[in-house]
Amino acid sequence: MSYVGSRVGRLEDPRLLTGTGHFADDEDRPGQLWMRVVRSPVAHATLGAVDISGALALDGVRAVLTGADVSLPPIPVRVSPDPGDLLGYLQPVLAQGRVRYVGEPVAVVVADDPYQAEDGADLVAIDYAELAPARDARTACGPGAPQLFHRLPNEVALVTASFGDAAAAFRDAAHVVELDVAIGRQTAVPIEPRSLLAEWDEARQSLDVWGATKVPHFNRRVIAGVLGIPPAQVRMHRCDAGGGFGVRGELYPEDILVAYLARLLGRPVKWTEDRAEHMVAVNHSRDQAHRIAGAFDSGGRLLAIRDEIWHDNGAYIRTHGLTVPELTVSMLPGPYRMTSFEATAHVAVTNKTPCGTYRAPGRYEGTFARERLLDTAASVLGIDPVELRRRNLLGPGELPHDRQLRALGTDVVLDEGDYPGLLERAVTESGYLSWAREARACRSAGRLVGTGLAVFLEKSGLGPYEVAEVQVDPAGRVQVTVGGTSLGQGIETVLAQIAADVLGVCPDSVSVIAGDTGMLGDGVGSWASRSTVVGGSAVLRAAEATGALARQAAAVLLGAGDAELRLAGGRVTLISAAQAGSQGQPGERAGPLAASVTLGEIAAALAGRPADGELPPGPLGARREFSVDHMTYPYGVHLAQVEIDRGTGAVRVLRYFVAYEVGRAINPATVDGQLVGGAIQGIGGALFEEVAYSPEGQPLTASLIDYLLPSAHEAPEVATLVTEDHPSGSNPLGAKGAGEGGITAAGAAVASAVGDALGTPSVPTRLPITPERVCQLIEASSGATGSA
């Protein structure tokens, strides 16, 4: 049987269900000290006198350092192709003379226990000479705005993308539809806060780190550079991670600080974030305003899209560089046909927490803007919203399609697929038409019920490469080591399934070690829905090479030709013997007369001995790298039915459906889990979640009392349709990645349904759609119709 494609139970579950998992804060080292970060309480200020004497005098406090005490390079850009112009905007590890957001690290206190460290942090006295804050991207780019950096404009960059002659298309269009939309500032909020522990070994001049994830090999290179030691002398240990969603595992100031302090003090240093600091310290995301326009011909065919975007990046450019605005513009055309396109994103710094990626970065925002445009156009042109999309989706005969755009350093070439076909199936299988009938009936009865949809394009499987190693020990156990990391997505199970199929073993006899730099010297990481697509392909190749080596050795051990051998059930068997029903007895000594030999016996035969001329060189295992030039582009449809409480303005999602083409689902259960979980997270972003600031730049949502995550009360039942009709040609698994499509179109689909419920197809135009905003819309629409 094939494990790939089966709902194999997760290998991670037993440890996670019994409290025997190993999260970063579960790790302690002898003699360990605790770090507490002193953070700026003001949004924008120059730093005056700093008095650390009170903190230093406190019992248990071992060290206090401010920006003046350290000379450390800023947090580097990891992903932008050319960070040259961004260097002046990078974040210092500790503030240097000026603070630019509430929460910026200003000093650190190290003490014997975390309570003492926190007491010490309270006693660090800092004078702040406050400056006016830059509040949002649009005003920050305008004249007279407070400037964050000397001799550098608040507008960090203009990110543009275009094809065709958009000006001509708009000039000749029968209809032009234009609207302003905005996506509020949000953040991922994994339930585990960050935690880091670093231990310096003076004799070996080496550092051990617990708590790194996502991109441990990159972070290791940076930390090694800061400490001036070779990367091989820094080991990032694998840990369980309590959710990633883009924010966890990027290199933050705290990653540098624990490493630096561990060496400086000669004792292990641990830092565990509390939720209040997480809300101001970890990357925020979204926070864009769009002025988007569509040009249509008289038949409702989309000719061109034009979009001007203001991207509020917060106070600094962090590891993602310009990734989010770049993805916003390059993915904005989505799955639609158009002759021309023109998008410009103004990337601005403001006095808020810096931004990075959050699940479906740029696509959640761009899909919202584009699909709101299409709903508005459908209404203006008098065309059914589903029909308008049907008319404008690229057809299967038009794929592959070169967008003539670039994203993350690759050409955007939309691969195999059938966008209109999936739309039809989604509409049919969800029962969308009956949802709409039901909504109309409810509205006739005075209830505010509506339906909406959004179609989207995703991207996944970003290169450049991933590395995997497969090894079999003499007991027959298979170990897979890979550069990607476990963030809770079930990657260990998925990679075990892939290796198990190739080697003919059970997945639970495969152990997967993901993202431990001590076990694998090179690797890239887990982001951009790449772990299965790129990492899985590397595992497949390494397992195939291991299987080939096993057959080669078995041919010698069994005295047979390769064509006479079969690898199955964890052993290589002579086909003639297998046909005769004799598999050889377990434990039977392998020899020329045996009918089969197990992988463990082969591993034993190859272990620790040079090639004897007949047997191939051991050990039994292989390391392979898998490279890709292009991303692959999964696509999908979200459908929603909502009801609005007329009195409170609260929106309740009654029904939700996600259709997603994933190329190949290695484990349908985990794919489903990704889609359902993503959809609820996206509904959170659609209705509840917003990082708010006061006019002075004070965060108003630094707790989970104020930043509202959906609970089981707000979460509707999400139905899914996962299709595998168009496997990706970019990788041998055919996988297209499944980590993000659950969330991508949630804001767009919910807004569409709310607009339908209110009878105002072009609004709401702002996420999240809070009760307050809904009440304003209800008031505005009843005022307009005079029915109030």
Place this chain on the structure above:
Amino acid sequence: MTDAQSIRITVNGTEHELAVEPRRTLADVLRHDLAYTGTHVGCEHGICGACTVLVDGLPARSCLMFGVQADGRSVETVEALGTPDALGPLQQAFTDHHGLQCGFCTPGFLMLVTAFLRETPSPTDEEIREVVASNLCRCTGYQGILRAVRAAADAGAGS
């Protein structure tokens, strides 16, 4: 800061005697003093519920309780429910129904639901949703958790 106080606390049937500062949370006592690291801390202000344990049989946010308040009491943590090789029925239901992904919030849900099913062995779907809404999960969208609790209840996990 005040001096440490001596407390006696029973965790999963084992009695521990230790000295703790009065301000030290029960979560920190369990995790860092007694090494019951299955109890997780997600928000430290009582919203997420990842730190839920049972104190004298009732669910409590261990981040909102001081260790000294557990003096003389009996605490149950996730470590009491089963082992990787022998999952308890509720744990088995969570894995069967994909009720966890990253697993960080899971111990809190397991303890919450353990107490719930003891008290309400035959719950309605609405009662299940109501109790599951006490804690936060960011990965699963709750669907798998709701199904797991339904299945555990139907299998008599609470009786």
